[in-house]
Amino acid sequence: MKKYRGLVISFIIAIAAIGGGVWYINGILAGGIVTMADIMATVNKVIKYFIPLVLLLVVIIILFIVFRKRDKKFKFWLKWESWIVFLVAVVLTLNVVFLVPMSSLFNLNYAKMGTVSKQTLKKGDTVAQNISQEGTVLLKNTNNYLPLENQKNINVFGWASTNPVYGGTGSGGSVSSNSVDIYQGLKSAGFQTNNDLRKFYTKYQAQRPVISMMAQDWTLPEPTLSKYSNKLINDSKTFSNTALVVISRPGGEGADLPKDVKAKGITYNGNKGDFKKGDTYLELTKSERDMLKMVNSNFQNIVVLVNSANPMALGWINEYDHIKGALWMAGPGEKGFSALGQVLRGEVNPSGRTVDTYAYSIKDSPSFNNFGDFKYSNGKYSFVNYSESIYVGYKFYETFYKDNERGYQQAVQYPFGYGMSYTSFTQKMSNLNQSSDGNISFNVTVTNTGKTTGKDVVQAYYTAPYTNGGIEKSATNLLDFKKTKNLEPGASQTVSFELNRSDMASYNEKGSGSYTLDQGNYQIQVKENSHEVLDSKNYRVNQTIVYGKNNKRSSDKKAATNEFANAAGKVEYLSRKDNFANYKQATAVPKAEKLSDKQKAQLSALSATNDASAIEKMPVTNQKSSLELADLRGKSYDNKNWDKLLNQLSVSDMNRLITYGGYQTVAIDSIKKAHTYDFDGPSGFTSFMIPVKATTFPVATMIAATWNKDLAQDRGKVMGKQANELGISGWYGPAMNIHRNALSGRNFEYYSEDGTLSGDMAANEISGAKQYGVYAYMKHFAMNDQETNRLNKLLTWSSEQAIRETYLKPFEIAVKDGKATAAMSSFNYIGDKWSGANDALLQKVLRGEWGFRGMVETDYFGGYGFMNGDNAIRNGNDVMLSTTGESGSAITGTDKPATVKAMKNAAHNILYTVVNSSAYKNYNKGDSLKLPWQKTLMNYNILAFAIFIMLQGLAIYLYRRQYRK
Numbered sequence: 010m011k012k013y014r015g016l017v018i019s020f021i022i023a024i025a026a027i028g029g030g031v032w033y034i035n036g037i038l039a040g041g042i043v044t045m046a047d048i049m050a051t052v053n054k055v056i057k058y059f060i061p062l063v064l065l066l067v068v069i070i071i072l073f074i075v076f077r078k079r080d081k082k083f084k085f086w087l088k089w090e091s092w093i094v095f096l097v098a099v100v101l102t103l104n105v106v107f108l109v110p111m112s113s114l115f116n117l118n119y120a121k122m123g124t125v126s127k128q129t130l131k132k133g134d135t136v137a138q139n140i141s142q143e144g145t146v147l148l149k150n151t152n153n154y155l156p157l158e159n160q161k162n163i164n165v166f167g168w169a170s171t172n173p174v175y176g177g178t179g180s181g182g183s184v185s186s187n188s189v190d191i192y193q194g195l196k197s198a199g200f201q202t203n204n205d206l207r208k209f210y211t212k213y214q215a216q217r218p219v220i221s222m223m224a225q226d227w228t229l230p231e232p233t234l235s236k237y238s239n240k241l242i243n244d245s246k247t248f249s250n251t252a253l254v255v256i257s258r259p260g261g262e263g264a265d266l267p268k269d270v271k272a273k274g275i276t277y278n279g280n281k282g283d284f285k286k287g288d289t290y291l292e293l294t295k296s297e298r299d300m301l302k303m304v305n306s307n308f309q310n311i312v313v314l315v316n317s318a319n320p321m322a323l324g325w326i327n328e329y330d331h332i333k334g335a336l337w338m339a340g341p342g343e344k345g346f347s348a349l350g351q352v353l354r355g356e357v358n359p360s361g362r363t364v365d366t367y368a369y370s371i372k373d374s375p376s377f378n379n380f381g382d383f384k385y386s387n388g389k390y391s392f393v394n395y396s397e398s399i400y401v402g403y404k405f406y407e408t409f410y411k412d413n414e415r416g417y418q419q420a421v422q423y424p425f426g427y428g429m430s431y432t433s434f435t436q437k438m439s440n441l442n443q444s445s446d447g448n449i450s451f452n453v454t455v456t457n458t459g460k461t462t463g464k465d466v467v468q469a470y471y472t473a474p475y476t477n478g479g480i481e482k483s484a485t486n487l488l489d490f491k492k493t494k495n496l497e498p499g500a501s502q503t504v505s506f507e508l509n510r511s512d513m514a515s516y517n518e519k520g521s522g523s524y525t526l527d528q529g530n531y532q533i534q535v536k537e538n539s540h541e542v543l544d545s546k547n548y549r550v551n552q553t554i555v556y557g558k559n560n561k562r563s564s565d566k567k568a569a570t571n572e573f574a575n576a577a578g579k580v581e582y583l584s585r586k587d588n589f590a591n592y593k594q595a596t597a598v599p600k601a602e603k604l605s606d607k608q609k610a611q612l613s614a615l616s617a618t619n620d621a622s623a624i625e626k627m628p629v630t631n632q633k634s635s636l637e638l639a640d641l642r643g644k645s646y647d648n649k650n651w652d653k654l655l656n657q658l659s660v661s662d663m664n665r666l667i668t669y670g671g672y673q674t675v676a677i678d679s680i681k682k683a684h685t686y687d688f689d690g691p692s693g694f695t696s697f698m699i700p701v702k703a704t705t706f707p708v709a710t711m712i713a714a715t716w717n718k719d720l721a722q723d724r725g726k727v728m729g730k731q732a733n734e735l736g737i738s739g740w741y742g743p744a745m746n747i748h749r750n751a752l753s754g755r756n757f758e759y760y761s762e763d764g765t766l767s768g769d770m771a772a773n774e775i776s777g778a779k780q781y782g783v784y785a786y787m788k789h790f791a792m793n794d795q796e797t798n799r800l801n802k803l804l805t806w807s808s809e810q811a812i813r814e815t816y817l818k819p820f821e822i823a824v825k826d827g828k829a830t831a832a833m834s835s836f837n838y839i840g841d842k843w844s845g846a847n848d849a850l851l852q853k854v855l856r857g858e859w860g861f862r863g864m865v866e867t868d869y870f871g872g873y874g875f876m877n878g879d880n881a882i883r884n885g886n887d888v889m890l891s892t893t894g895e896s897g898s899a900i901t902g903t904d905k906p907a908t909v910k911a912m913k914n915a916a917h918n919i920l921y922t923v924v925n926s927s928a929y930k931n932y933n934k935g936d937s938l939k940l941p942w943q944k945t946l947m948n949y950n951i952l953a954f955a956i957f958i959m960l961q962g963l964a965i966y967l968y969r970r971q972y973r974k
Contacts, residue, residue, distance in 0.1 A: 050893065050895035050896065051110065051111075051893045051894075051895055054110050054894075054895070055106055055110050055111065058102055058105055058106050058109075058110070059102060059106075061098070061102070062095075062098055062099060062102050065094070065095060065098050066095065069091045069092075069094075069095060072087060072091065073087070073088075073091075081972075082968075082972055085967075085968060085971070085972070086964075086968070089960075089964040089968075090964075093957060093960055093961060093964070096957065096960075097954075097957055100950065100953050100954075104946070104950065107946060108943070108946075110894070112669075112675075113669040113671065113673070113675065113891075113892050113893065113894065114892055114893065115942055116673055116675070116684065116940060116942070117671070117672055117673065117696075117698045117699070117892065118698050118699070119940075119941070119942035120686065120696075120698070120699055120940075120942075121940075121941040121942070122686070122699065122701065122735045122736050122737075123734050123735045123736045124702070124734065124735075125702060125703050125704075125731050125734045125735060126734060129727070129730050129731055129734055130702075130703075130704060130731075132727055132730070133693075133703070133704030133706075133727045133731060134343075134344050134704060136704075136706075136720070136723045136724055136727050137342050137343065137344050137345060137704055137705070137706050137707060137724075138344050138345065138347060138348060139720055139723070140342075140345070140706065140707045140711060140712055140715055140720055140724065141338070141341045141342070141344070141345030141346075141347070141348035141707050141711065142348040142351060142352070142357045142359075143360050143361060143464070143492075143714075143715040143717055143720060144338075144339070144341075144361045144707060144711040144712060144713075144714040144715040145336055145337070145338050145348055145349070145352050145357075145359050145361050145714075146336065146337040146338075146359065146361035146362060146363055146427075146428045146714055147334075147335075147336060147352075147359040147361075147428060147429040147430065147431075148315070148323070148326065148335040148336065148337055148423060148427075148428075148429070149313075149326055149327075149332070149333070149334055149335035149429070150333070150334050150429055150431075151332075151333040151334065152333070153431075154310065154312075154333035154334050155312065155333075155334040155352075155353065155355075155431070156352070156353060156354055156355025156431060157200075157251070157312075157353050157354060157355070158354065158355045160200065160249075160251055160353075161199070161200065161201055161249075162200070162201050162202075162203070162248050162249035162251070163195065163200050163201070163202060163203075163249055163251050163252070163253055164202070164203045164206055164245045164248060164249050164251065164252045164253070164308065165191065165192065165195070165202050165203065165206060165207065165252075165253045165255065166206065166252050166253070166254045166255070166300060166304050167210075167231070167254050167255035167256060167257075167297070167300065168210045168213060168214065168230045168231045168232065169229075169255045169256060169257035169316060170191050170192075170207070170210065170253075170255040171190075171191075171207060171210045171211050172216065172217040172230075172257075173190065173191055173255060173257055173316050173346065174257045174258070174259045174316050174317065174318075174339075174340050175188055175340050175341065175342060175343070175345075175705070176340035176342060176692050176705070176707075176708050176757065177259070177260055177261045177262070177318070177340060177692075177708060177755070177757035177758055178220055178221055178222070178259075178260075178261025178262060178263075179221075179222050179261050179262020179263060179755070179758075180262060180689045180690045180691075180695075180741065182261060182262070182690070182692065182695075187343060188342075188343050188344075188346075188705070189343065189344050189345070189346045189347050190346060191255065191314075191346050191349060192207060193346070193347070194346035194347045194348070194349040194350040194351075195253075195349065195350045195353070196350070197347055197350050197351075198347075198349075198350025198351050198353065198354040198356060199350075199354060200350060200353070200354070203244075203245055203248045203249070205241060205244060205245070206241070206245060209232070209236075209237075209241060210232070213230065213232050213236065214230040217230070217259065218230070218278075220259050220260070220261045220264070221261065221263065222261070222262050222263030222264075223263070224276075225261075225263075225264045225276060226276045226277075226278070227266075227267055227270065227275060227276060227277045227290060228276070228277050228278045228279045229258075229277075229279050229283065229294050229296075229297070230279065231279070231280065231283075231294060231296035231297055231300060232296070232300075233280050233296055233299070234299050234300070234303055237303065242303075242307055245307075245308075246307055246308065249308075250308055250309045250310060251308065251309075251310040251311075251312070252304050252308040252310070252311050252312070253311075253312050253313075253314060253353075254300070254301060254304055254311060254312070254313050254314070255313075255314045255316060256293070256297060256313065256314070256315055256316065256317070256321070257316040257317060258290065258291060258316075258317035258319055258321060260318060260319055260753075260754045260755065260756060260757055261754055261755070261757075262754065262755055262758070262796065263754065263796055264754050264796050264797070265380075265381065265750075265752050265753055265754040265795055265796045265797045266289070266290040266291065266319060266751075266752040266753070266754055267289065267290045267752075268289055268290075268377075268380070268381055268752060269286065269287055269288065269289070270283075270284040270288055270289070270290055271284055271285065271286040271287070271288065279294060279296065280294070280295070280296045282295045283295050283296055289322075289371050289372070289752065290752065291317075291319055291320070291321040291322055291371050291751055291752065292321075292322050292371070293322075293325055298325070301325065301329055302329070304331075305329040305330070305331045305332070308331060309331055310331065310333055311329065311331045311332045311333060311334075312332075312333065312334040312335065312336070312353070313326055313332055313334070313335040313336070314335075314336050314337075314338060314349065315335065315336070315337045315338070316338055316339075316340075317337075317339065318339035318340055318708055318710040318711070318756050318757035319751050319752065319753070319756050319757070320363075320365040320366070320367050320368075320371075320748075320751045321367075321751075322368070322369060322370060322371050323335075323367055323422055323423070324369045324422060326422075327422075336349070336352065336353075336359070337361070337363070337714075338711065339707065339708050339710040339711040339714065339757060340692075340707060340708040340710075340711065340757055341707045341708075341711060342692060342693070342704075342705045342706045342707040342708070342711075343704065343705035343706075344705075345707050345711070355431065355461075358430060358431045358432060358461055358462060358463035358464070359428065359429070359430060359431070360428070360430060360463060360464040360465065360466065360492070360715075360716075361428050361711075361714040361715060361716070362426045362427060362428040362466050362468075362538070362714060362716045363423050363424070363425060363426060363427045363428060363538075363714065364425070364710055364713045364714050364748070364760060364761035364762065364763070364766060365402060365425060365748050365751070365761065365762045366402045366403045366406055366421060366423070366424060366425045366539070366762065367421070367422045367423035367424075367427075368406070368420055368421055368422065369419070369420060369421070369422050370420075371751050371752070373420055374405075374750060374751065375396075375397035375400055375405050375583055375592075375595075375596045376395070376396075376397050376401070376596075376749055376750045377596075377750065378596055378597060378598040378599075379393065379394045379395070379396050379397070379596070379598075379599060380393065380749070380750040380752065380753075380795060381393075381752075381795070381797050382797050382798060383599055383602070383798075384798070384801075385602050385603060385604045386601055386602065386603050387603045387604055388603075388604045388609060389801075389802060389874065390604060390612070390801075390802040390803075390804055391798035391801045391802060391803050391804070392599075392602060392803065392804040392805075392806065393795060393797075393798075393803060393804075393805055393806070394578070394580045394599055394806045394807075395580075395749070395792075395805065395806060395807035395808070395811055396580050396581065396582055396583060396595050396596060396599075397582075397583045397595070397596065397811075398481055398582040398583050398584070398807075398808050398810065398811045399481050399482075399483060399808075399810055399811045399814050399815055400481075400483065400583050400585075401747065401749055401762055401811075401815055402425055402748065402762030402763060403424060403425035403426075403483075403485070403539040403540075403762070403763070404483035404484075404485075404486070406420060406421050406424075407424075407483065407484045407485045407539055407540060408482075408483050408484040408485075408585060409589055409592075411484045417540070421540070424538040424539045424540040424541070425487075425538060425539040425762065425763065426466070426468050426487075426536070426537075426538035426539050426716075427537075427538040428466070428538075428714075430459075430461075430463050430465070431459070431461045431463060432457055432458075432459030432460060432461040432462070432463045432498070433457075433458045433459040434455055434456060434457055434458060434459070434463075434465040434496075435455070435456045435458055435543075436453050436454070436455050436465070436467060436535050436543045436544060437453065437454045437456075437544060438451060438452075438453050438535050438543075438544035438545070438546055439451050439452040439453070439454075440546065441533065441546050441548060443548070446509075447509050447510040447511060447563075448507065448508070448509055448510075449507070449508050449509070449510060449533070449548065450505065450506065450507045450508075451505075451506055451533070451546065452503050452504065452505050452506070453467045453469075453491075453503070453504050453506070453535055453544075454501055454502070454503045455467060455493050455496065455501060455502050455503075455504065456496075456499075456500070456501040457496040457497065457498050457499060457500050457501075458498075458499075459498060460498050461498065462495050462496065462497045462498065463495065463496065464492055464493050464494065464495055464496065465492070465493045465496070466490060466491075466492050466493075466716040467490060467491045467492070467493070467504055467535060468487065468490045468535065468536050468537070468538065468539075468716075469487075469488045469489045469490065469506055469533065469534070469535055469536075470485045470486060470487055470488055470533075470534045470535075470536050470539070471485070471486055471488045471512075471513045471531055471532065471533050471534070472484060472485055472486075472531065472532040472534065473486070473513055473515060473527065473529075473531055474527055474528075474529030474530055474531065475585065476527070477585075477586055477587065478586045478587075479527070480515045480516075480517050480519075480520070480525065480527065480810075481515070481584060481585055481808075481810060482515055482585065485534070485536075485539055486513075486765075487539070487763050487765045487766060488506075488508060488512060488513070488533070488765070489506055489508060489765070489769075490716055490718075490766070490769070491504045491506070491718070492715070492716055492717040492718075492719070509562075509563060509564075510526060510531075510548070510550065510554075511524065511526065511554075511556060511562040511563065511564070513526060513531055514526040514554070514556060514562070515527070515810070515814070516569070516809065516810045516813045516814055517555075517810075518571055518808060518809040518810045521555050521557060522570050522571040523555055523556055523557045523568060523569055523570055524555075524556040524562060524569055525553065525554070525555050525556065526550055526553065526554040526556070527550070527553050528550050528551065528552055528553045529549075529550060530547050530548070530549055530550075531547070531548040531549070531550065532545050532546070532547060532548075533545070533546050533547075533548055534546075556568060556569070557570075558570070564825050565858055565859070565860075566857070566858060566859060566860035567857050567858050567860075568858070569813070569854075569858050571809055572809070572849035572850075572853050572854055573807075573809040573812050573813075573839065573840065573849060574809065575840040575841055575842065575849075576805070576806060576807055576808075576809065576812060576839050576840030576841075577806065577807070577808060577809065577840070578804075578806035578840065580806050581594050581595045582595060582808050582811075583595040583596060608841065611841055612841055615841060615842055615843075615846075615880075625906040625907060625910065626906060627906045627909060628656075628906060628909045628910050628913055629656040630656065630658060630659055630660055630663075630909065631657070631658075631659045632653075632656040632657050633657070634653055634654075634656070634657050636650060636653050636654050636657065636680070637654075637680055637681040637934060638654065638677075638680045638681055638682045638683075638920055638923075638924050638929075639681065639924065639929055639932055639934060640654075641654060641920070641921075641924050642924045642925060642929050643925065646862045646917075646921055651917060651921075654680055654920070655913050655916060655917055655920075657679050657680050658677065658679060658680065658913070658916060659679065660903045660909060660912070662677045662679055662680075662916075663900075663909075663912040663913065663915070663916045664899060664900050664903065664912070665677070666682075666888070666915075666916055666919055666920075667878065667882060667887065667888055667889060667900055667912060667915050667916065667919070668878065668889055668891055668894045668898050668899045668900065669889075669891060669892070669894055670687075670866055670867075670888035670889050670890055670891060670919075671869075671870070671889075671890050671891050671892035671893075672686065672687050672688060672689075672696070672698070672890075672892065673685060673686050673687055674687065674738075674739075674888070674919060674923055676938045676939075676940075678938060680920075681934070681938065682920065682923070682938075683923075683928050683929070683932060683936070683938055684938065684940055685738035685739060685923055685926070685928045686735075686736060686737045686738060686739070687737070687738065687739030687740070687741060687786070687866075688701065688732075688735075688737050688739070688740065688741065689741045689742070690741055690742055691708075691709055691741075691742035691743050691744045691758050692705060692706050692707075692708055692709075692758075693705045693706050693728075694728070694731060694732065694735060694737060694740070701735065703731045703735065704727060704731065706724060708757040708758065709743060709744060709745075709757070709758055709759055709760045709770075710756060710757055710759070710760065710761070712724060712760065712770060712774075713760035713761045713766055713767065713770050716766070718769055718770065718773045719773075721769075721770045721771075721773035721774050721777070722773040722774070722776065722777040723777065724774055724777065725773060725774035725775060725776060725777020725778040725779075725780075725785070726777040726778070726780060726781065727777075728740055728742075728774070728777070728778045728783065728785075729777060729778040729779070729780055729781025729782070729783040729927075730781055732778070732781065732783045732927065733781050733782070733783070733927055737783070738782070738783060738784065738923065738926045738927050738928040739783065739784050739785075739786060739831060739926070740778055740783055740784070740785045740786065741786050741788065741833065742774075742785060742786065742788065743760075743770075743771045743774045743775065743785065743787065743788075744758045744759055744787075744788050744789065745759060745760060745767045745768065745771045745787060745788070745819035745820065745823065746759045746788075746789055746791075746792070746793050746794050746816075746819075746835075747759065747761075747762060747763075747764065747767065747794050747815060747816055747819070748760075748761055748762040748794075749762070749794040749795070750794070750795065753794060753795050753796065754795075754796040755793075755796055760819070764814070764815050764816070764817075764818025764819050764822075765818065765822070767818070767819035768818055768819035768820070768821065768822025768823055768826075769822060769826070771787060771819055771822070771823045771827060772822050772823045772825075772826040772827030772829075773827065774827075775787065775823055775827035775828070775829050776826075776827045776828060779827075779828060779830075781927060782925075782926045782927030782928075782930050783926065783927055784830045784831040784863065784922050784923075784926050785829060785831060786831040786832060786833040786866060787819075787820055787823045787824075787827075787829050787831070787832050787833070788832065788833035788835070788868070789833055789834070789835035789836070789844075789868060790820055790832045790833060790834050790835060790844065790850070790851075790855070790865070791812075791816055791817055791820060791834075791835060791839065791844060791850060792805050792807070792812070792816045792835065792837055792839055792844070793835035793836065793837055793844075793868075794816070799835075799836045799837060800836055800871070800873045801873075802838065802873075802874060802875050803836070803837040803838060804837075804838045804840065804841060805837050805838055805839055805840070806840060807839070807840075812839070817854065820832070820855075821859055824855070824859045824860070824861045825859060825860075829861070829863065830861075830862065830863030830864070830921075830922050830925070831863050831864055831865075831866070831922055832855070832861070832863070832864075832865045832866070833865070833866050833867070833868055833890070834847075834850075834851065834865055834866070834867055834868065834886055835868060836868050836873070838875075843875050843876070843880070845867045845868070845876060845880075845881050845884075845886045846877065846880035846881045846883070846884040846886060847884060847885075848884040848885060850885075851865055851884055851885025851886055852884065852885040855885070856885065862918075862921065863918060863921065863922045864887045864888055864915075864918040864919045864921075864922045865885060865886045865887050865888070865918070866886070866887065866888045866889070866890050867881060867886055867888070867889050867890050868890060869890050870889040870890050870891035870896060870897075870898045871896055872895075872896030872897045872898075873896075876889075876896070876897055876898075877897045878897055878898045878899060878900050878901075879900055879901060879902060879908065882900065882911040882912060882914070882915045883907070883908075883911045886915075887914075887915035887916075887918045887919050888915065888919055900912060
């Protein structure tokens with residue numbers, strides 16, 4: 010056995026290495042950081058580094074066999090030196106593997122982050138609670154039943170009361186073990202709750218079914234009436250005649266809420282009869298209806314809490330005569346349910362407003378039939394038709410029912426911007442101040458005419474003149490909004506508005522191909538919500554103004570022009586012409602579709618990497634210079650020293666910088682570029698890889714419901730401060746896609762159905778974080794408005810007017826007003842072009858028209874049959890959200906001038922963003938670029954080689970002792 014000791018030791022080392030590798034791989038797979046395809050590709054890449062080690066081991070074994078009959082002295086040295094050499098080779102190989110193919114994952118898995126201070130966490134909690142307080146919407150208050158100022162005991166019904174929705178799932182979700190639950194929120198405001206009811210629900214089911222990116226269990230646990238004992242109900246009636254009923258709907262990344270809960274493939278294990286065929290997930294279950302009926306029969310005073318970021322069908326609130334109050338709270342985050350007790354008690358006067366239109370029927374939305382799963386019958390592509398054009402949310406309902414108030418009241422329960430208060434206000438508009446350059450200003454005086462201190466929201470809208478068959482126009486459009494301070498009874502505040510008439514222009518895709526302000530009378534209105542006018546002033550445009558090449562809008566760097574003709578497809582778009590004469594055709598379920606040969610050819614051509622500039626001279630690389638990235642901090646994007654710095658980069662440097670962008674930007678030694686961390690997510694900093702303790706904020710929908718730009722800015726500042734303390738430079742957020750349909754799984758992560766509200770909130774969050782040097786990735790750019798088929802080559806068809814006025818609007822505001830310097834492109838195609846390699850989107854509009862300066866990163870780079878790094882960098886996408894460098898994220902064809910030119914441009918955008926971030930605020934020349942794990946590896950290497958020297962010394966000692974004569 011003695012003579013095989015070396016082989017046994019080698020075998021044990023190999024088994025330990027394999028076991029460690031399996032454990033590590035299982036960890037990162039469970040975290041969702043990589044896919045199995047990534048793992049296999051990485052394994053294949055790493056294997057080549059171990060081939061020399063295997064060959065060395067084979068050579069050693071051969072030497073043992075060949076020289077097995079040599080004398081003992083020779084074999085002594087052969088064994089000792091062979092194994093020392095082998096161990097040295099193992100250490101060198103592991104170093105190469107750790108520092109080259111696995112470095113990106115090690116950067117994340119062994120990240121040593123800072124700690125958010127107690128003071129900063131406290132500030133985060135304060136901002137989060139302010140958002141929850143101001144983002145709670147009072148939907149109903151019959152005879153001023155609320156607040157419950159003198160109420161002590163309250164029954165809480167509904168299984169969701171024990172497992173409410175705090176946020177969502179996926180990258181925009183957040184996890185906290187210290188969340189304030191509904192019962193704690195009520196207790197903190199002095200309410201006593203019925204503990205028997207709570208125990209009853211907890212015993213029925215302890216945990217909420219899991220909705221994740223990988224699988225979704227849509228079950229809504231709710232006890233049947235037979236589960237409620239007579240004693241429980243009678244004791245509850247004795248405890249209090251007041252009941253709070255909680256109804257929740259969860260959602261998350263990776264799947265949309267079911268359009269038909271009974272459809273094939275939907276997992277729902279609730280009570281029999283909960284849903285009928287065709288019922289959507291946003292309707293009440295039979296079990297919920299039965300519970301409500303039972304509560305209504307036994308309790309005189311009912312308050313409903315709607316805990317859902319997705320706008321449910323809420324007609325039932327008016328069906329039960331004892332429902333006297335109703336509140337809406339989307340996911341309120343870690344501490345947000347404390348606001349519930351404060352609002353019910355009257356310690357906080359609710360001032361939130363809805364961010365979506367609440368229709369009585371979800372199916373009345375013009376997008377309903379064109380939302381979901383549609384696939385071409387002759388290709389591996391899916392599609393979705395935005396056939397409703399610009400008529401999304403309130404822009405549909407306010408226009409479609411413009412002269413039909415009865416129809417509107419039957420269709421819409423709560424308009425966009427709706428919300429009640431415990432007091433009353435008046436709003437009075439001043440006259441318009443107009444200047445020759447198109448600037449308009451006016452004031453609105455808000456007076457609290459009630460008996461309770463509170464805040465009000467001033468909503469400014471405009472109505473543009475419409476010509477039948479002309480440019481599509483909504484009957485009303487949100488122009489701007491402001492929230493007052495807390496006004497005591499009788500107090501007033503005057504808020505000011507400034508705009509330019511170009512803000513009221515419509516995009517004329519069929520005519521001039523530009524924004525156009527039609528001649529006629531415009532109404533600038535102050536409204537209670539999208540439907541109720543409080544005050545109005547007329548503004549006259551005497552002559553049509555075209556904002557074309559020689560007359561761009563003042564906010565544009567370059568005049569807008571048609572760029573998305575390829576996105577229109579062969580879709581019939583909803584039109585206001587002849588009072589929506591084509592409504593039935595435009596909103597119908599799409600017919601079975603086939604890709605034409607021309608479309609297939611176009612898609613194939615767009616998926617290929619062309620090198621039209623092959624005849625160009627190869628750009629300069631590897632040039633020697635003493636210039637460092639830090640020297641460019643604060644310099645303009647076009648500073649001449651950028652060319653000198655970029656010339657210092659090697660092709661390998663640029664490839665690593667571009668390819669390994671998953672949750673980080675890598676260090677580049679040649680220009681002393683420091684490593685940075687970029688973390689999720691929209692509800693607060695989280696990581697799939699390591700624990701991060703930071704504030705868990707309310708979801709974006711609730712932030713928007715505050716209608717408070719200052720609060721959004723405060724939230725951005727806290728994100729920036731916490732990022733500084735954690736050592737994070739980039740924030741994967743905020744997300745600002747549109748609530749195109751109520752069933753979108755990720756609506757919680759997005760602000761609203763309206764682009765202006767979304768854009769203004771996002772711009773303030775971004776600018777707040779930027780004050781601390783944090784670059785916020787506005788996402789997902791653009792039109793990632795459903796989860797279904799997002800990874801299945803989803804071709805999104807839309808009119809250019811809708812693209813610009815609705816879906817790009819939030820991003821435009823975030824760039825122009827928020828000064829965003831980072832963006833994340835989306836998985837979907839816009840027309841026949843993947844967003845991540847869409848020159849019209851990323852170059853011509855984002856950078857050309859809006860003047861964006863910064864970097865664009867892909868969404869998670871899993872390849873999925875359409876993502877390609879080469880195409881991305883040639884069309885304006887600079888960095889790949891890849892942790893492995895696989896699945897097409899690495900740049901190939903680097904012997905071509907056009908490729909290297911695109912790489913240098915991408916590197917410029919990345920480096921410009923990073924050097925002007927917090928990463929370089931306290932950077933000093935000479936600072937080490939090594940991460941803590943790399944320094945630890947260095948220490949282990951020193952220890953290992955010290956051991957090798959000791960082993961060599963031991964060999965000499967043993968030899969002399971054994972063979973000394």
